[in-house]
Amino acid sequence: MSFLLHRRQLLQTLAAGSLAMPGVRLFAAGADRPRFLLVFLRGGYDATNLLVPTGSSFYYEQRPRIAIARPGPVAAASGVPDPNAALPIDANWGLHPALRNSVYPLMQAGQARFIPFAGTEDLSRSHFETQDSIELGQPVGGSRDYNSGFLNRLAAELDAQQALSFTDQLPVAFRGPVRIANAALRETARPAVDAKNRALIASMYQGQALGASVEEGLALREELARDLSPDKMKAMTDAAGRNAIPAKGFELEARRIATLMRGRFSLGFIDIGGWDTHVNQGGATGTLANRFEEVGRGLAAISSELGPDLWRQTTVMVISEFGRTFRENGNRGTDHGHGSVYWLLGGGLASGSPVAGEQIPLTAKTLFQNRDYPVLNDYRAVLGGLWKRQFGLSDAALARVFPGVAPKDLQLV
Numbered sequence: 001m002s003f004l005l006h007r008r009q010l011l012q013t014l015a016a017g018s019l020a021m022p023g024v025r026l027f028a029a030g031a032d033r034p035r036f037l038l039v040f041l042r043g044g045y046d047a048t049n050l051l052v053p054t055g056s057s058f059y060y061e062q063r064p065r066i067a068i069a070r071p072g073p074v075a076a077a078s079g080v081p082d083p084n085a086a087l088p089i090d091a092n093w094g095l096h097p098a099l100r101n102s103v104y105p106l107m108q109a110g111q112a113r114f115i116p117f118a119g120t121e122d123l124s125r126s127h128f129e130t131q132d133s134i135e136l137g138q139p140v141g142g143s144r145d146y147n148s149g150f151l152n153r154l155a156a157e158l159d160a161q162q163a164l165s166f167t168d169q170l171p172v173a174f175r176g177p178v179r180i181a182n183a184a185l186r187e188t189a190r191p192a193v194d195a196k197n198r199a200l201i202a203s204m205y206q207g208q209a210l211g212a213s214v215e216e217g218l219a220l221r222e223e224l225a226r227d228l229s230p231d232k233m234k235a236m237t238d239a240a241g242r243n244a245i246p247a248k249g250f251e252l253e254a255r256r257i258a259t260l261m262r263g264r265f266s267l268g269f270i271d272i273g274g275w276d277t278h279v280n281q282g283g284a285t286g287t288l289a290n291r292f293e294e295v296g297r298g299l300a301a302i303s304s305e306l307g308p309d310l311w312r313q314t315t316v317m318v319i320s321e322f323g324r325t326f327r328e329n330g331n332r333g334t335d336h337g338h339g340s341v342y343w344l345l346g347g348g349l350a351s352g353s354p355v356a357g358e359q360i361p362l363t364a365k366t367l368f369q370n371r372d373y374p375v376l377n378d379y380r381a382v383l384g385g386l387w388k389r390q391f392g393l394s395d396a397a398l399a400r401v402f403p404g405v406a407p408k409d410l411q412l413v
Contacts, residue, residue, distance in 0.1 A: 033162075034313050034390050035266040037257065037302070038151065038173070039343075040135075041295070041320040043275030044127065046288055046334050047341035047373070048326060051114045051355070055092035056362040062327040066283040066334075068096060084284035093355050098289040102296030106303060106345060107354050111311075113412065115342040115357040117376035119322060125336040127276070130321040135173035137380055139404045150380070151269060152176030153401045157393060163267040166257050171269055185256045254298035258305030261314070275320060279331040299345055311347030315390060315413060317383070318343035323373050326362070339373025342382070348413055356410045357382065381408035389413045 052068045053059045060067050071088040072081065086094025087104050093114075095104055106112040121140050122133040133140060137150025151173040155163045165174045165182040174180040250272055261268060274291060281288040299318070303311050319342050324334035344356075358376040360366050368374035384398045384407030398407050 032313060033266050035261055035268075035310070035315070036387070036390065037261065037268045037270065037314070037316045039295075039299075039316060039318040040131075040171075040173075040269070040271040041275050041318065042127070042131065042271050042273045043277075043320070044130075044322045044324055044336055045275035045291075045320045045340070046277055046281060046324040047116070047320070047339075048323065048334075049281075049283065049288060050096050050292065051089075051116055051341045052086040052094040052096065053092065053362045054086050054088075054094040058363050059326075064328070065332050066281060066328050068094065068284055070094065089354050092359075096289065096292050097284055098292040099296040102293070102300040103343070103345070106300065110351060111303070111347055111349055112343065112345045113349060113352070113354050113356050115344065115377055115382060115410070116355065116359060117339050117373055118319075118342045118357065118379055118382060119338060119340045119373075119375040119377075120379055121375065122322075123338070125322060125338070127321060127336075132172055134319070134321055134379065135171060137173075137402050146172065147175050147177075149173040149175045150383075150401055151267070152178050152180060154387070155180060155267060157397045157401060158267060158391060162265050164260060164265040166253070166260075166268055166270040171271065173269055183260075185253050249294050250298035251294065251301050254301045255305050258302045261302075262306055262310055277324070278329065278333040278335060281333045299343075303345070303347070306347075308347060313348065315344060315346035315348075315386065317386070318345075319379060325371050326367055326373065327371065337372035338368050339375045342377075342379070344386070344412055346413065350411050350413055352411060356412060377408065377410075378405060380405040382410060385409040386412050 048059070048063075049066065049068055054068075054070045069082065069085040071094055072085050083097060083100075085097060087097055087100060088094055089107070093116075095107070095114075103112050120130065120134050122130045124130055124133075132144070132146070135149050135151075136144055136146070137153070138144055138148070149172050151163070151171075152175055155174070156176070156178045160178040160180065163174070163178075163180050165171055165180060166185050167182050168184040170180060170182045174182070253270070257268060257270060272295065277288050280286065283289070295318070299316060302314075302316060306314060320340050323337040323340035325337045327334075329335055360374070360376065364370070366374070380402040384393075384402055384405065387393050387401075388395075388398060388407050388409065389411075390413050393401075395407065
């Protein structure tokens with residue numbers, strides 16, 4: 001390793017596969033400290049086939065090839081329900097069958113709820129513009145400050161030193177004046193810098209402005225490497241293999257996230273790509289179903305890794321930049337839409353219907369612009385109401401996080 005490095009190159013070396021963290025101090029999160037994780041599905045996932053409007057005949061008319069069948073009676077021959085039918089929730093809604101063994105049991109235990117007709121007032125239907133709009137959390141239509149993401153503003157109201165983005169690069173949501181660490185979990189378990197090189201790096205910056213940041217970065221890199229060592233990762237993989245399916249993709253990454261949130265971090269962000277299903281997205285099986293199954297396994301893994309006590313202190317919100325068109329297209333897929341469905345999971349959710357928030361019947365007359373779910377539950381208002389209950393934030397604090405938007409208390413926790 002060469003030590004004739006520019007400062008930026010050095011920080012990138014410390015961050016590579018592990019951590020970029022200018023000036024973040026270290027201490028453990030208390031067991032009773034509320035925890036929040038935002039999971040961003042990038043690409044605009046098809047929420048209509050996730051939370052299935054089984055009570056709407058219009059849904060089945062508009063999706064003749066990709067709709068999820070209504071829950072049916074138990075098959076006489078096998079004694080089990082149709083594996084390709086929606087999992088029953090109530091008279092109006094069902095859940096995609098790919099979540100049968102992961103999120104559905106959590107929902108039945110009162111630990112998962114869904115918020116349809118959710119999203120932003122941004123109407124661009126552009127992936128990047130809408131993702132930025134959501135992550136900034138600023139009034140739509142005004143000038144944008146790309147150095148002020150809503151999670152950074154939340155961290156300023158809470159304890160920023162316990163915030164971590166589980167991503168290769170710091171996302172827009174965490175940008176801002178508060179210093180936030182980010183860790184690329186796919187490579188985190190690589191060995192830390194050895195003692196000799198560590199001492200050399202530290203000596204280079206001793207007494208300089210970056211000295212404290214470099215030392216803290218080295219220390220946290222070492223701790224992450226210990227927490228996510230190959231032995232611990234193998235133990236997690238073996239535990240996940242009880243159902244004979246090896247941990248992979250998001251499930252393994254989710255277990256790593258839970259490990260870190262169990263120990264010190266209580267505010268986190270993770271994004272998952274691959275949701276832009278214009279062609280052959282499938283129905284009960286296929287591309288989209290596989291993605292649902294993978295994410296569902298990961299979310300269930302977070303619950304099991306945290307354990308009952310910490311899971312009761314945790315909420316996980318799953319969002320996307322927008323939903324997709326209510327009607328299927330000519331390629332057995334769906335196109336960019338507007339309103340979406342958000343998922344909320346946690347061991348301390350309030351009792352109530354699994355489907356929360358303002359809702360309307362789904363008919364040709366109620367679609368937004370005759371094509372999409374309308375947005376009836378603004379994501380900023382929903383998150384504000386959640387955080388007011390979970391973190392005890394005041395209306396003044398929430399106004400700093402989401403300026404111009406009043407919190408909407410859906411009594412989620």
